[in-house]
Amino acid sequence: MIIYISGPISNSKGCETYFEGAEKYLRERGDNPINPYNIPKPKKSNDNWYYYMREAVKLLATADQIYMLDGWEDSRGARIEHRLAGELNIPIVYAKDSYYYAQ
Numbered sequence: 001m002i003i004y005i006s007g008p009i010s011n012s013k014g015c016e017t018y019f020e021g022a023e024k025y026l027r028e029r030g031d032n033p034i035n036p037y038n039i040p041k042p043k044k045s046n047d048n049w050y051y052y053m054r055e056a057v058k059l060l061a062t063a064d065q066i067y068m069l070d071g072w073e074d075s076r077g078a079r080i081e082h083r084l085a086g087e088l089n090i091p092i093v094y095a096k097d098s099y100y101y102a103q
Contacts, residue, residue, distance in 0.1 A: 007069025
C-alpha cells in the first residue's frame with residue numbers, strides 16, 4: 001500500500017527524525033511510504049513553501065492512504081493535505097492511533 005506521510009515540517013525541529021521513523025515503520029510493515037521530507041530542493045529559493053506544497057499534493061494524489069503524524073493540526077501544509085485526502089476519499093490514519101508513535 002502506498003502511504004503518504006503528513007506532518008509539520010516548516011519550522012519544526014527534529015521533524016526529519018520523526019518522518020524517517022514513520023517511514024521506517026511503514027516500510028517494515030510492508031508498505032510503500034512517501035516521505036515528503038525527501039522532496040528535492042527547488043532550483044530557486046523564492047516561495048519554497050508553495051513549491052513544496054505543489055510537489056506534496058502531486059505525491060499525495062498517488063497514495064492509497066495518508067498517515068498523519070502528531071502535531072499535524074498545527075501545520076498549515078498538513079491541514080491542507082488532511083483536507084485534500086478527505087476530499088479525494090483517501091483513508092486517513094493517525095500515528096497516535098497506530099503501533100508507531102514517536103514524540
